[in-house]
Amino acid sequence: MYSLLYRRTIRKYSPEPVGNKLLEDLLMAGCRSSTTGNMQVYSVIVTRDEARKKSLAPLHFDQKMITEAPVVLTFCADFNRFTKWCILRNAIPGYDNFLSFITAAIDAVIVAQTVCIAAEAKGLGICYLGTTTYMAHKIVKVLELPKGVIPITTISLGWPAEIPEQVDRLPLEAIVHNEVYRDYTDERIAELYREKELRDDSVQFVKENNKDSLAQVFTDIRYKKDDNITFSRIFLQVLGDQGFMNQ
Numbered sequence: 129m130y131s132l133l134y135r136r137t138i139r140k141y142s143p144e145p146v147g148n149k150l151l152e153d154l155l156m157a158g159c160r161s162s163t164t165g166n167m168q169v170y171s172v173i174v175t176r177d178e179a180r181k182k183s184l185a186p187l188h189f190d191q192k193m194i195t196e197a198p199v200v201l202t203f204c205a206d207f208n209r210f211t212k213w214c215i216l217r218n219a220i221p222g223y224d225n226f227l228s229f230i231t232a233a234i235d236a237v238i239v240a241q242t243v244c245i246a247a248e249a250k251g252l253g254i255c256y257l258g259t260t261t262y263m264a265h266k267i268v269k270v271l272e273l274p275k276g277v278i279p280i281t282t283i284s285l286g287w288p289a290e291i292p293e294q295v296d297r298l299p300l301e302a303i304v305h306n307e308v309y310r311d312y313t314d315e316r317i318a319e320l321y322r323e324k325e326l327r328d329d330s331v332q333f334v335k336e337n338n339k340d341s342l343a344q345v346f347t348d349i350r351y352k353k354d355d356n357i358t359f360s361r362i363f364l365q366v367l368g369d370q371g372f373m374n375q
């Protein structure tokens with residue numbers, strides 16, 4: 129619990145390698161996670177090869193963690209393996225649909241987070257890369273993912289070469305609802321976000337980006353509607369291409 133409360137994302141890594149045995153232990157821990165029906169409908173692609181990391185880098189918008197971390201892990205929703213097993217054993221698979229994709233994506237994210245917790249418990253640092261879902265169509269090609277497999281999230285992994293400040297969180301009362309969802313009034317929203325908005329780094333962020341509010345930094349710069357629509361379209365196409373929209 130202690131270490132979970134003090135964790136932070138690490139984006140700078142020392143050149144020290146992450147040994148094969150240690151990585152295997154982390155992946156074993158990941159595979160002990162809960163998984164839908166014990167089907168294990170996920171795969172993890174380990175990237176250590178410098179050339180392949182270079183191929184992946186632009187697909188992660190050249191975020192330096194990809195080339196600087198000794199290990200990059202791409203967690204995939206994977207119904208390919210399970211479907212093949214079904215066919216081999218004279219069972220008719222019914223997993224070429226959106227629900228199955230969500231099932232496999234949930235499995236993949238749970239494994240990813242367990243690997244992260246195991247890694248951080250060993251003193252390693254991790255950073256998630258949300259660019260995976262933006263560029264899934266191209267990552268499919270670089271990692272040679274067959275039909276039934278879609279990249280869901282990526283982490284860079286290595287020994288920390290920085291100890292950044294912990295970043296803020298909303299107060300727990302903003303997140304937790306007792307028994308039923310209690311919707312937010314404008315006053316309550318203002319109250320819950322006040323501390324975040326008043327932080328020096330937030331004020332600086334708003335100023336640097338020439339915006340009127342912190343929320344505008346999110347809507348106009350970091351997570352823009354146009355980008356969200358574009359990447360949604362691309363991802364829906366990937367879902368089709370990888371065989372999850374046939375029913």
Ligand SMILES: Cc1cc2nc3c(=O)[nH]c(=O)nc-3n(C[C@H](O)[C@H](O)[C@H](O)COP(=O)(O)O)c2cc1C
Nearest residue numbers: 135136137138139191255256257258259281294295
């Ligand atoms: C799904 C997901 C995608 C993320 N994508 C990125 C990313 O592309 N680049 C990055 O630097 N950090 C990324 N992060 C890390 C978040 O920025 C980070 O977790 C958040 O700012 C909170 O900081 P903390 O983890 O240090 O508490 C991602 C985190 C998650 C969960």
